[in-house]
Amino acid sequence: MxxxxxxxxxxxxxxxxxxxxxxxxxxxxxxxxxxxxxxxxxxxxxxxxxxxxxxxxxxxxxxxxxxxxxxxxxxxxxxxxxxxxxxxxxxxxxxxxxxxxxxxxxxxTPPVELTWALLLGLARGLVQENTALRQGGPWQSTVGADLHGRVLGLLGLGRIGSLVAGVGTAFGMDVVAWSRNLTDERAAAAGVRRAATMEELLGESDYVSIHLASNPGTRGLIGATELALMKPEAYLVNTSRAAVVDQGALLAALTGGRIAGAAVDVFDLEPLPADHPMRTAPRLLATPHLGYVxxxxxxxxxxxxxxxxxxxxxxxxxxxxx
The missing domain is CATH 3.40.50.720 (NAD(P)-binding Rossmann-like Domain)
Structure with missing residues (x-):
């Protein structure tokens, strides 16, 4: 049978x-x-x-x-x-x-490589320049942002955050990190400075990269108030969890030019609907959750x-x- x-x-x-x-x-x-x-x-x-x-x-x-x-x-x-x-x-x-x-x-292969692909693509306007070149547009239209000597702020310094920190150091960046339980000793072991508060990190960073787990303490951690602390020329990168950043507040900050730009690989709703405003937001480099792909x-x-x-x-x- x-x-x-x-x-x-x-x-x-x-x-x-x-x-x-x-x-x-x-x-x-x-x-x-x-x-x-x-x-x-x-x-x-x-x-x-x-x-x-x-x-x-x-x-x-x-x-x-x-x-x-x-x-x-x-x-x-x-x-x-x-x-x-x-x-x-x-x-x-x-x-x-x-x-x-x-x-x-x-x-x-944690999403460290994608984090840096997004950060570099954002800083150097790679999507805009590639699109213009292929479509017969203007020869050079953006002025890239530098990494060497700039401050990279990491929200979270666990396994992934520590790897991101190592690459930032290799680029000659001044790396600073914050999380609720981060100690000076743990930060020093990773070769970075510890920010006393998240607000301090947001205010001094030229690039902010998020590497936090999603839990009740991190959901909505970055909202309109926190985004307003960032420099107008600063960039935000999120390859971690969508819930850490208030999506409406981020859209408002990008639309209003409050920050220079953002790169994200995670969204509140996935797959992202075809008419979702994140698909057309200005100053945004977005990928469809490719971190582990x-x-x-x-x-x-x-x-x-x-x-x-x-x-x-x-x-x-x-x-x-x-």
């Missing part, structure tokens, strides 16, 4: 690479994999699409799994999310509905997702979350 295959859904495979960047052969004799390239914009759409799936693979925190969704997915038995922390999965609800939740190793990271995420599925099928789940 032929045993029916379990069904596995891979969510938000925007580039269509989930099944090519990892070897799924260890499970394909028992699992049929379906990758969805489109994002499901509502819980209703998601529940309808996943109703017949036993396994779901999701990347990082792109898709919330609240208790209400678990209740609508009675066939679901395994949820795999990349990384070893996930704040948008209701783990208690998963357990209550008999769903095992597993993770993968964290990123081998690299070949090495995807190979790790999907490769270890296959390992998680194989272990679950063997009755010995690994890398359990919750």
């Amino acid at each position: 032929t045993i029916p295959l379990l069904r596995c859904a891979v969510l938000d495979d925007y580039q269509g690479v989930a099944t090519s960047l990892a070897d799924w052969s260890p499970v394909t004799d028992r699992v049929a994999v379906t990758a969805f390239r489109e994002h499901f914009g509502s819980e209703e759409e998601l529940a309808a699409a996943l109703a017949d799936f036993d396994i779901v693979v999701t990347l990082r925190e792109r898709v919330p799994f609240p208790a209400s969704l678990f209740a609508r997915l009675p066939k679901l038995r395994l949820l795999v999310a990349s990384g070893m922390r996930n704040s948008v999965i209701d783990h208690a609800a998963a357990e209550a509905h008999g769903v095992t939740v597993c993770g993968t190793a964290s990123s081998s 690299t070949q090495d990271n995807y190979r790790r995420y999907y490769g270890e997702a296959v390992e998680d599925i194989a272990a679950f099928l063997a009755g010995e789940p690994i890398r359990r979350l919750g």
Whole structure:
């Protein structure tokens, strides 16, 4: 008798690479994999699409799994999310509905490279100049902002912030950092100065880069009042969490020319609707949440997702979350 295959859904495979960047052969004799390239914009759409799936693979925190969704997915038995922390999965609800939740190793390539790509692109007007050159526009229209000798302010000096600091130092920047729990000793170990307050950091920095986790203490941390403390010629970069910066306040600051510009890779609503004002805001360099979207990271995420599925099928789940 032929045993029916379990069904596995891979969510938000925007580039269509989930099944090519990892070897799924260890499970394909028992699992049929379906990758969805489109994002499901509502819980209703998601529940309808996943109703017949036993396994779901999701990347990082792109898709919330609240208790209400678990209740609508009675066939679901395994949820795999990349990384070893996930704040948008209701783990208690998963357990209550008999769903095992597993993770993968964290990123081998954190968004440090993208942070600097955005900062440099913003400072040197790369998008404007490239567009003008390709479209037959004026030969040189911007005057680039310098990095050497300028102040780089880091909100957050954890693993990623410390790596960003090292690059800033290599560029000859004066790097200063602040977070609520940052000590002088920790700052000195990273080769940077510690700002006494966030307000002090915002006021003296030529570039501000955010590297904070999203939690009740950081949500809305940068609003209109804080943006008003920045120099008019200063730039803001956010490759961390959208919730740290009040999006309406940032739009107002950019539209009014209150700061020289901003570069962001994260948004309150993703994917960003076609008519969203962030798509057309002046002085803004924006990318569609590409921080962890690299070949090495995807190979790790999907490769270890296959390992998680194989272990679950063997009755010995690994890398359990919750």
